[in-house]
Amino acid sequence: MNFVPSQSALDHAGVGAESIAGLFWVMLIGGCLIWLIVVGLAVYAIVVPGQHDQKRTRMLVIGGGAVFPTIVLTALLTYGLAMLPDLQRPAPEGSQVIEVAGVRWWWRIHYRMPDGNRVETANEIHLPVNEPVEFKLKSEDVIHAFWVPSLGGKVDMMPGRENRLKLHPTRVGVYRGVCAEYCGEAHTQMAFDVIVESREDYDEWLRQQASLAVAISDEAEAGRKIFAGSGCGACHSIRGTSADGVVGPDLTHFGSRRSIGASVLPNNADNLTRWIAETHRVKSGVEMPAFETLAEDELRALVRYLGELK
Amino acid sequence: MSESVNQQPVPLHEHGQRRPMKKRLWWIAISPSVWAIHFLACYITAAVWCEKIGEGNLRPLQISVGIYTAIALPVIIWVGYSSYRNFRRGDPPVPYDFDDPTDRTHFFGFTAFLLSSLSVVATLFTVLVFVLVGSCD
Structure with a gap:
């Protein structure tokens, strides 16, 4: 298993991405072909001395400038469109x-x-x-x-x-x-x-x-009280507790997630502390207020609590 | 354009049966307009069909697109053919940019012919989607 998330359509790991990567390469080759021929004709016109034969020139302009690109574009469009039905077909009945x-x-x-x-x-x-x-x-x-x-x-x-x-x-x-x-x-x-x-x-x-949120350690229990007392439950939900807010993300199993703040920071105690105390420095614009007023031990307990929600 | 210019003799066109295109600027917009109407008709029909009527059976939708195409393509081809005939009358030197009726006729004919060719390809590309995709998904 790779642990660095891949975000490349060319590093495909799915049926759809594989088709799209194939389409990219075919389009690239088709585009290069058109480019080579057009530039080739331009170079030919510049390099070959003397007056060019009118009939041949007309054929090259019409053939290379209109007919050939139309044929290539039609082929590329047909290839691309033929992929769509399978890519767009819904997953079979009973799928997740x-x-x-x-x-x-x-x-x-x-x-x-x-x-x-x-x-x-x-x-x-x-x-x-x-x-x-x-x-x-x-x-x-x-x-x-x-x-x-x-x-x-x-x-x-x-x-x-x-x-x-x-x-x-x-x-x-x-x-x-x-x-x-x-x-x-x-x-x-x-x-x-x-x-x-x-x-x-x-x-x-x-x-x-x-499942509901699991039982927690004593320090985490203190964190749960801080979570409730600071009003976090008005926005966040933790199933199995009184926190039932729907404005922000559900945190029932927050500790099991890889990242914080929609894949902004890896999910660990240091980053979570920073997220809670300096929210807008980490991610400007979010609606969650920064809890700068929490004491250090309160913050540590809160982070412990959230980290134990696995 | 002055009246005196409009009244100049048009020797290359006098023997023709059709009216020269020297004053018909709107003529060059016909083919792209037909393509645009065909495009809209196809996609509006598809949107209504897929959303309101029946997602499973697309045959009626494809038949509708076929009918639109059977109307649009002959119009575009006819405009292209007429333009080509006007464009080929006489043989003035390129580019057709001299301010006289003959060059104007050639310019309009040439432009309308090229736009008609482009409109035929664009219309067929529109149809290709309905032939190859065949699904509301």
Whole structure:
């Protein structure tokens, strides 16, 4: 498993991305072919001395300037369009359905369970390898776009509308997803991690995500009280506790996530401390207020509590 | 354009059956306009069909696009052919930029012919989407 998230459409790890990478290379070769012929004709016209034969010149201009590009473009368009039906076809009935909503500047994620329930998480998506997954994409504010370059194409997330996307990962690993539509101040910091894993690991992860927040150590218990007393629960939800806010990301299993702030910082105690105390220095524009007034021991307890939410 | 220029003799066109294109500036906009209308008709029909009527069976949608194309293509080809005939009348030297009726006719004919050729390709590219994709997804 690679631990540095890949964000390249050419480093493909999914059926859609593989097709798109193939399309890129074919388009590149086609474009180079057109460029070579046009530049070749220009060089020929400059280098060959004397007056050119009129009939031959006309043939070259019409053939090289109009007919040949039209044929190449038609071939490239046909090749590209022929890919679409398979790329756009929904995942088969019974596939995992994941709802993702773009929110400035993070991702609200719901896994639809076979029993009809939904499990909420945020900023991190787990997928089973070699299985198609259906995404339902929405936006809660402005236009965003959901894109995991290594797995497939991008799809816009429109307010008031549900778009769909199928991803079919083929290689275990960690990949980076991004918002591909400018959505405001922290647009470039609106990313997420995608973990592609075996079916067994995925099932275990999903089972754990569906559970309530777990029992915690004494220091973490102090942190839980600070969390409640500071009003964090007005915006964040931690299932199994009184915190049931829906403005910010669900934190029920925050400690199990790889990153903080929509893939801005690796998830560790130092970074989390910085995030809570200097939120806007880490990610300018977010709605969460910085908790600069917390004492050092309170901050440490709060970080411990959140870190234990696995 | 002055009246005196308009009344100049047009020897190269006097024997022609059709009216010379010297005053028909709007003529060059016909083919691109037909392509644009065809494009809009295809995509509006597709949007309405996929959203409101039936996602499964796309045959009626493809037949509609076929009908639009059967109307649009002959119009574009006819404009292109007429323009080509005007453009080929006589043989003034290129470029056709002299301010007289003959060069204007050639210029309009040549421009309209090229735009018609482009419109044929663009219309066929529009149709290609409906032939190859064949899905509302």
